[in-house]
Amino acid sequence: MVDDIERAHLVDPTDRSFRIGRWGPAADLTDLIRRFWVPVWSVPPGDAAPQRVLQYPVCLMVVTPTYARFYGVRRGVSENVLSGNGWAVGTMLSPAAGSLVVGGSVAAWTDRHAELAEIFGSVGAELAAAVRATMLPAPSADDRQHAATGLFEDWLRAHLPVDADGHLVNEIVSYVESNSDVTEVAQICAGFGIGERTLQRLTHRRLGLTPKWLIQRRRLQEASERLRDPGVTVARIAADLGYSDEAHMVRDFRTVTGETPGRFAARFGGDQVASPRSG
Secondary structure: OOOOOHHHEOOOOOOOOEEEEEEOOOHHHOOOEEEEEEEEEEOOOOOOEEEEEOOOOOOEEEEOOOOEEEEOOOOOOEEEEEOOEEEOEEEEEOOOHHHHHHOOOOHHHOOOEEEHHHHHOHHHHHHHHHHHHHHOOOOOOHHHHHHHHHHHHHHHHHHOOOOHHHHHHHHHHHHHHHOOOOOOHHHHHHHHOOOHHHHHHHHHHHHOOOHHHHHHHHHHHHHHHHOOOOOOOHHHHHHHOOOOOHHHHHHHHHHHHOOOHHHHHHHOOOHHHOOHHHO
16 A cells, blocks of 8 residues: 555556655744655657646645746645656645635645746745755765755745644644545534535645645545555445545546456556456
């Protein structure tokens, strides 16, 4: 079984074209940053390596040799095709942080991205330049990678402290992601003693999402994790994740990922988990 990070990644298991370093932030930044990821890749000439991710409900900041971007949450599958030799330095922000970084609601950034220099002006351009100068001499070197993510840490410290609504949305997202039995928005409201409209406004402003989306995304991430286990049926996964029936899960999975649970399971070596109607 894969870990809770890898379950979000729909990458072909035979792809050996890249490696990814992952680590958490400094202790004073855990309310702003979830983790860093630094992929380094080498794809043979003429080949391509598609990377597909069921993104978490957070904004991202990514610097590569050719672009430096801020990303809002993508409601579908996030896709990026790797080619040639390259690297990236990625920062996964906390649910609270996107709004603090852009200085307002992140709703306008859902399914969108822009260059750091476009959003943050000269300070965004300077951050991108500093990360590139740090990485370019030796992108595979651990000390270079950690120095590059340290630049993000220094830049993001200016956005501390996290406000009360930020702490609340961090806690709500953590609650949904860590509790498989949360299948209804009413459960979130009851768990935090807030009304549904208040919850809707909070998640719209701080995440650009609905509470229902949070639940669906966690379910699909869990489904993608469990579909890699050849000993578990699609029907069992659907029942365990609180779907009313198997067809509902199949429909959700296909709509978001573009493939049926059965096809996904077969690609990961677990084709016997598929039921006849899951494809």
